[in-house]
Amino acid sequence: MRDERASRSRWSGLVATLCAALLMCFGVGGAAPANAVAANNMCDYGVFIGIRGTDTPAGAGAIHGGRAYNSGGYGGVEVLRSHLINFGTVPLYFVALNYPASGGASFFGSVRQGRNTLVDEINWLVEQCGSYTPAIVIVGYSQGGAVALAALTTAYDGSPNLAARARVAIMAVADIADPYYVPNKAYNAPNSTTTGWGRLGGILTEQQEEIASYRYWGWPPPGGTQGWVYKVRSWCSTDDYWCAGSDGPNAAEVHANAGTDNAWDAKEWIQYLTTSF
Numbered sequence: 304m305r306d307e308r309a310s311r312s313r314w315s316g317l318v319a320t321l322c323a324a325l326l327m328c329f330g331v332g333g334a335a336p337a338n339a340v341a342a343n344n345m346c347d348y349g350v351f352i353g354i355r356g357t358d359t360p361a362g363a364g365a366i367h368g369g370r371a372y373n374s375g376g377y378g379g380v381e382v383l384r385s386h387l388i389n390f391g392t393v394p395l396y397f398v399a400l401n402y403p404a405s406g407g408a409s410f411f412g413s414v415r416q417g418r419n420t421l422v423d424e425i426n427w428l429v430e431q432c433g434s435y436t437p438a439i440v441i442v443g444y445s446q447g448g449a450v451a452l453a454a455l456t457t458a459y460d461g462s463p464n465l466a467a468r469a470r471v472a473i474m475a476v477a478d479i480a481d482p483y484y485v486p487n488k489a490y491n492a493p494n495s496t497t498t499g500w501g502r503l504g505g506i507l508t509e510q511q512e513e514i515a516s517y518r519y520w521g522w523p524p525p526g527g528t529q530g531w532v533y534k535v536r537s538w539c540s541t542d543d544y545w546c547a548g549s550d551g552p553n554a555a556e557v558h559a560n561a562g563t564d565n566a567w568d569a570k571e572w573i574q575y576l577t578t579s580f
Contacts, residue, residue, distance in 0.1 A: 342394035349438030349474065349577065350428055351387065351395040353380040354417065354447030356480075356562075357406040362399050370424040371398040378404070379444030379479070379562030386570040393577045395440060400424065404446055415462075417450035422463045425454065429472045438474040440573055444562040445545060448481035452535070455517060456510040473517060475576040477569045478537040480561035484546040490515055490533040492568070496540065499547025524575045536572055538565045 342348060352371075355361075355378025362376020376399035377384050384397060402417035403409065421441070429436050443451035455476065457464055465473075485505035486497050505511075517534040524532075539546035543561060544554035551557075557564075 342396040345396040345428060345437055346432035346435060347396065347437075348394040349396070349440055351384065351397045351440045351442065352421065352424065353377040353384055353397070353399045354402070354421070354441070354443035354450050355379060355399065355404050356445030356447050357404055357410065357413075359404055361404070362401065365401060367398070367424060367427065370401055370420050370427070372401050375399065376401065378447070380442045380447065380566075382563045383442055383477070383566040383569050386566055387573065390570065392574055393438075396437075398424075400447070400450070402450065406446075410446065414446060414449050414453060417447070418453035418458075419462050421450055421454040422465055422469075425469045425472070426463065426466050429466070429469045436468060436472045438577060439469075439472045440475045440477075440577065441473065442477040442479070442569065442573075443481075444479045445482065445558070448478035448537070449483050451476055452478055452481065452483070452506065452510070452514055452537075455535070456506075456513045470517075473534060475573045476517070476535045477573060478535060479565050479569065480539060480543055480546045480558055481537060482545040484537060484539045485511060486539075488515065488537065489531065490518075490535045490537060492536050492538045492565075492572075495538055496543075496547045499539065499541055499543070499549060501539075502545050502548045522579070524572060524579075526579075532576070534576065536569070538569065540564075 355376060359378030362372025362374055364373025366373050387395060400417060400421055402420050403413040405413040425439055428439065441451045482501045482503040483506045484501040486499060488511060514535050515533065518531045521529065521532040523530050540557050540561065541547050542549050542551050542554055542557045544558045
């Protein structure tokens with residue numbers, strides 16, 4: 304029975320990925336449902352990559368050529384990870400990205416290193432299961448969100464870029480409290496600020512366009528009317544110090560709690576994208 308369930312899970316994931324690969328050519332795509340939650344094998348269905356924020360404690364040990372931690376290192380995405388494990392409906396294999404997450408003068412170099420490590424990790428993951436391509440779910444908080452979105456865009460300085468197969472494999476990218484947040488984008492979460500900008504300035508227009516290209520034609524959550532379903536979603540509260548540039552009395556606290564406060568909403572959105580078609 305266990306082997307039979309694993310076989311069904313792999314077949315479900317294979318169908319999902321093949322559908323996404325074929326339909327993306329026509330601007331549409333999606334994922335097939337699965338019926339398990341935790342996975343010990345990255346090839347069971349999909350892989351969750353968590354990216355912690357600035358100055359958050361690193362994880363322990365090293366796996367995947369040193370690109371991921373053997374345990375811990377989730378930081379501000381830990382609550383969301385727990386929600387997906389305890390209340391999710393798809394089998395995900397969980398890893399946290401091993402990158403500096405440095406602040407101050409080292410911030411920009413840290414984002415660049417995290418971006419390149421994430422690109423290498425995703426390109427590696429999609430080659431590990433033979434003809435089956437695991438679905439990729441990426442969640443980044445604060446600096447981790449900047450890393451996540453940077454990996455989706457093209458680098459022209461000789462840095463690695465996502466392979467075509469890796470781009471298709473990406474099913475959901477949750478970007479929470481990103482200091483490069485741009486308001487009024489189609490991929491922003493409902494109720495995110497429409498006036499505040501990231502304190503570090505918005506990402507470039509061409510990068511915004513690349514991020515928005517991760518989409519398919521379907522039923523945007525909560526469904527009902529057809530339209531573009533964006534695989535990226537950015538969350539930012541109007542009162543957040545870093546993503547909205549707020550100087551309110553609780554701005555730093557709002558930012559510090561953003562990973563927890565948006566965890567359930569992000570979990571529901573990830574679950575929708577990885578189970579609806």
